[in-house]
Amino acid sequence: MTYRSDSTHETKAIAADLAATLKGGELVLLDGLLGAGKTTFVRGMTEALGADTLARSPTFTVMNVYRANHPSVKQLVHLDFYRLTKPEEIHELGLEDWLGRPDTVVVAEWPPESLPVPSGTPIIRVTIEGTGEEPREFTVDAVTIS
Amino acid sequence: MRVLGIETSCDETAVALVDNDQGALRVVTSLVSSQIDIHAKYGGIVPEVAARRHVDALFPLLEEAGIPHDGAGIDAIAVTAGPGLVPALRVGVEAAKALAWAWKKPLVGVNHLEGHLYSAWFSTPTPAFPSLALLVSGGHTELIFMKDHGRYELVGATRDDAAGEAFDKAGKLLGLPYPGGPKIDKLALDGDPSAIAFPRPMMESKDFDFSFSGLKTAVAVYVKQGGLGGQGLARVEDICASFQEAVVDVLVTKTIAAATRYRPASVLLSGGVAANETLRTRLGEAVAKALPGVTCHVPERAYATDNAAMIAAAGSFRATAKDFTDPLTLEADPNMRLAA
Known part of the structure; x- marks a missing residue:
């Protein structure tokens, strides 16, 4: 499915619609160039999930965990692999504690080729086209690895 | 009061010894792993986000800093408890807990951001x-x-x-x-x-x-x-x-x-x-x-970027106020807040 956004507000609305379909245990992969609106998208998700804190860019912190206020999702783990260049770095993050956990949604910006995802984890890939003052086009695809 | 500071909240591994003499601070030693080519084979100075790096760097840094193996002369241990990356934070936190227990010295879990604020206390006037x-x-x-x-x-x-x-x-x-x-x-x-x-x-x-x-x-x-x-x-x-x-x-x-x-x-x-x-x-x-x-x-540039001297400094003021942390229960807190 593709969606168009001409503003931050619309980006967040698309994200809120996606958040409404989540139950917990999902991994959301966000692809897009610098300034495409990845963190803005996550903000839309966390607001829809009733998070207690504002979603900020995890570029330097690498992992932010936001507590959610939702029937089945207890936290949203917001990852940013922008600074991570080596496989060892990815595997040292303790992601096994979060990926596939039924009460957690994990969202990753700049996702690497492989993440230690348990089989059967619902994966949703969101690709954002456009940057700067261009309109954005969001493509949302659901993938489940068996 | 002499405080050992340990910092492993994200990219950098750092240790320091700071003296606090009634509020006047003196840095005895301050070491930061990215500035020391401890493991030449890892190469480069681009910091890595890897708990393994902290594990590899921490004890060599403590040695390099001349920390006595029996903790002699050290009055308290200050360690960054958060915010940061849990696997990274844990390396410093668990090492500090173990040292506090073995040396029977008090422990202070410090907020990394609070540490940054204290970098101002290394210059005079404070x-x-x-x-x-x-x-x-x-x-x-x-x-x-x-x-x-x-x-x-x-x-x-x-x-x-x-x-x-x-x-x-x-x-x-x-x-x-x-x-x-x-x-x-x-x-x-x-x-x-x-x-x-x-x-x-x-x-x-x-x-x-x-x-x-x-x-x-x-x-x-x-x-x-x-x-x-x-x-x-x-x-x-x-x-x-x-x-x-x-x-x-x-x-x-x-x-x-x-x-x-x-x-x-x-x-x-x-x-x-x-x-x-x-x-x-x-x-x-x-x-x-x-x-x-x-x-x-x-602040002096060396204390502006991540370092353990600022952690020791913040810890020393908490120690002065007897605001200690129980070494048996201190845990790394990725979301540690400075204020409500």
């Missing part, structure tokens, strides 16, 4: 309370009102990107090698800060929050469109100077606005971006002009 601190790094941009040791109020923060991150990403957009911040700082010295009027997001807002992601977008648009109105790109020195001017303008203006409201006795600059030459100078000038009688404290 700040008078209350202080208004601008904390700017790759991961954080906040204005904090420090009423006294250990008493903080959050005045404002970034709503999206930290200022340090804005520098890093602008650097990438301009094709500069890592690290973007220091590179821009250097190139900007030869550039014209008024060459391009980059936006100053949230400059006029009545609150004391910040936003830098719009500025990142402005640089991206500028580069992509080949300059203003397609006129062609300005010299990279001019782009750097103009971008930096926008960031510094916002940071300084909002700090002065917050100080005008909160009326501190001193203004502190802290965090990795406190190493930026233009920010250091401009803040000092603005405080002198707009806030007569208020002192401005800019």
Whole structure:
């Protein structure tokens, strides 16, 4: 499915619609160039999930965990692999504690080729086209690895 | 009081020994792993986000720092308990707990951000309370009102990107090698800060929050469109100077606005971006002009970027107040807050 956004507000609305379909245990992969609106998208998700804190860019912190206020999702783990260049770095993050956990949604910006995802984890890939003052086009695809 | 400081909250592994003599601090030793080629085989100075690196670096650093194996002469251990990455934080926290237990010395779990604020205490004169601190790094941009040791109020923060991150990403957009911040700082010295009027997001807002992601977008648009109105790109020195001017303008203006409201006795600059030459100078000038009688404290560069001396310093003041942490129950807290 593709969606168009001409503003931050619309980006967040698309994200809120996606958040409404989540139950917990999902991994959301966000692809897009610098300034495409990845963190803005996550903000839309966390607001829809009733998070207690504002979603900020995890570029330097690498992992932010936001507590959610939702029937089945207890936290949203917001990852940013922008600074991570080596496989060892990815595997040292303790992601096994979060990926596939039924009460957690994990969202990753700049996702690497492989993440230690348990089989059967619902994966949703969101690709954002456009940057700067261009309109954005969001493509949302659901993938489940068996 | 002599305090051993340990810091492993994210990229850097650091240890330090700091003496606190009734509030006067002296750094006995301060070591940071990225500056020491302990493991030549890992190569390079690009910090890695890997708990393994902390595990490998911590004990060699303690040796290098000359920490006595029996803890002789050390009165307390201060360790960064958060915020940061749990697997990284845990290396320092668990090592500190073990040392505190083995040496039977008291332990203080320190907030990494609080550590940054204390970098001001390594220069004299030390700040008078209350202080208004601008904390700017790759991961954080906040204005904090420090009423006294250990008493903080959050005045404002970034709503999206930290200022340090804005520098890093602008650097990438301009094709500069890592690290973007220091590179821009250097190139900007030869550039014209008024060459391009980059936006100053949230400059006029009545609150004391910040936003830098719009500025990142402005640089991206500028580069992509080949300059203003397609006129062609300005010299990279001019782009750097103009971008930096926008960031510094916002940071300084909002700090002065917050100080005008909160009326501190001193203004502190802290965090990795406190190493930026233009920010250091401009803040000092603005405080002198707009806030007569208020002192401005800019940290030595070595204590602005991540280090353990600042952690030991913060820990020493907590130890003075007997604000210790139970070594049996201290846990790494990725979301540790400075203030409510």
